[in-house]
Amino acid sequence: MERTYIMLKPDAITRKLAGRIIDRIEAKGYRIADIRVMNLDQDILREHYAHIADKPFFPDLVSYMTSGPVWGMIVEGDNAVQGMRILIGATKFEDAAAGTIRGDYAKSTTENVIHGSDSTENAEIEIKRFFGR
Numbered sequence: 001m002e003r004t005y006i007m008l009k010p011d012a013i014t015r016k017l018a019g020r021i022i023d024r025i026e027a028k029g030y031r032i033a034d035i036r037v038m039n040l041d042q043d044i045l046r047e048h049y050a051h052i053a054d055k056p057f058f059p060d061l062v063s064y065m066t067s068g069p070v071w072g073m074i075v076e077g078d079n080a081v082q083g084m085r086i087l088i089g090a091t092k093f094e095d096a097a098a099g100t101i102r103g104d105y106a107k108s109t110t111e112n113v114i115h116g117s118d119s120t121e122n123a124e125i126e127i128k129r130f131f132g133r
Ligand SMILES: Nc1ncnc2c1ncn2[C@@H]1O[C@H](COP(=O)(O)OP(=O)(O)OP(=O)(O)O)[C@@H](O)[C@H]1O
Pocket: 049, 052, 057, 061, 090, 091, 109, 110, 111, 112, 114, 115, 116, 117, 118
């Protein structure tokens, strides 16, 4: 059993896609072990996105991620980290395949609906960051 940190981003919530996305996660056999509605601030985003904080698109990313609440989730299952990344699809909007969550719903590379941890190590760091455990 593995766990990963998944976050439905503000556009997923305002566009009322959360139910459909959670359906796909559960249909794949994963379990939502915890869920939390949060409003993120600049400080936590600087920490979470430290690897891209110097990129030119970072200010747009912060205004997008603070534009409304996000739903943070702990998702559990076999190979959950890699499996969720496959279900989510590519970061680049134009590369996200049809049938993946981003391929079907993302409107741009920034407004891309969902986040998933990229390694088991980062999953544990992110779960601690957003759930404190
Ligand atoms: N070239 C870009 N232009 C605009 N926004 C970008 C770009 N690259 C990344 N982003 C935004 O920053 C987020 C984090 O980028 P990262 O490179 O960590 O991709 P990711 O691991 O697929 O995404 P996430 O960490 O959200 O799961 C992306 O999900 C996207 O919202």
